[in-house]
Amino acid sequence: MLEQDLRKAVDVVRAARRVLILSHLHPDIDTLGSALAMHHALSRMGKETVVFNDSGVPPTMKFLPGSEVVVTKVNARSRFDCTLALDSGNRDRFGGPLMDEKQRERLGVIIKIDHHKFGEVFADIDLTDTDSASTGELVYRFLKHYPVEPDEIIATNIYSAIVSDTGFFNYSNTSPGAMRDAADMLEHGVKPWMVSRAINENKEVADLQILADVLQTLQISDCGRFATLYVTQEMKKLRNAHTYMLEGFVNYARSIKGVEVSALLREEGEGLWKASLRSAGNVDVAEICAKLGGGGHANAAGCHMNGTLPSVRKKLEGLVMKRLARLDTGK
Ligand SMILES: [Mn+2]
Incomplete structure (x- = not known):
């Protein structure tokens, strides 16, 4: 400034x-x-x-x-x-x-x-x-x-x-x-x-119920360094949950030992996903999200993505792996 x-x-x-x-x-x-x-x-x-x-x-x-x-x-x-x-x-x-x-x-x-x-x-x-x-x-x-x-x-x-x-x-x-x-x-x-x-400490019962559901969706990449969670509109409807209740869920995936980047994928519409990314400190997720038209901070960023859940997850995993490979080789 x-x-x-x-x-x-x-x-x-x-x-x-x-x-x-x-x-x-x-x-x-x-x-x-x-x-x-x-x-x-x-x-x-x-x-x-x-x-x-x-x-x-x-x-x-x-x-x-x-x-x-x-x-x-x-x-x-x-x-x-x-x-x-x-x-x-x-x-x-x-x-x-x-x-x-x-x-x-x-x-x-x-x-x-x-x-x-x-x-x-x-x-x-x-x-x-x-x-x-x-x-x-x-x-x-x-x-x-x-x-x-x-x-x-x-x-x-x-x-x-x-x-x-x-x-x-x-x-x-x-x-x-x-x-x-x-x-x-x-x-x-x-x-x-x-x-x-x-x-x-001001939670509704639905806050904990939707959290329990979302934690069930945890998926970790083969190398153990990238973890994702997702929430569909259907899941939200089932618990009568609102988007604001999902705040911070992505941090659970990042809290796992060895995980360097976590993502929460939230379904916003047919084939439209909001991705929230968190980094444990080494990968700049703002850079990854900027590539996908989003933005944020080095450790917390977001973007919108189109496609099926597996395709969106695969695309993100690809970008994260590329970053990690670059880090590993020190470039
Ligand atoms: Mn701020």
């Missing part, structure tokens, strides 16, 4: 009266926490904000303070001085008003704040920092330019964003900066055990 772009964006937001805040489809806690922290801070600065998410807030994220302000429709006549697009590098992933070129004018200056690799150029000001573990940290850095001290509401949203994207400081993206920012949030009133309970 360029310091001069950051300053420009800070000035644009300072001068803005009406701000549209966008978070990505099928939201995670980083995108929503970032959006809500931004909303609270800007509201306290006297600005009018609209917080939009095309998929709405999943029940598992309603604990984020202020989540009730999120709307799934933006009035077609509203105009904004600026629009903040948080936590995705792909314009398509925001849905809603960003999708329509004709509506672009009413969105004002578009500012992207993100930490994903291989993002597209769609914003007027791009504040992407791929070294940041979460967008929540970038929002905190941004807000430091204004005289608003984080209160418990802002702090809880930023803290939740950081812990969710670092897996409670377990993933390889965990950095001194992420921990320092999280510690700052504790100074501003966050109760970490409450966030942990809200994220980890």
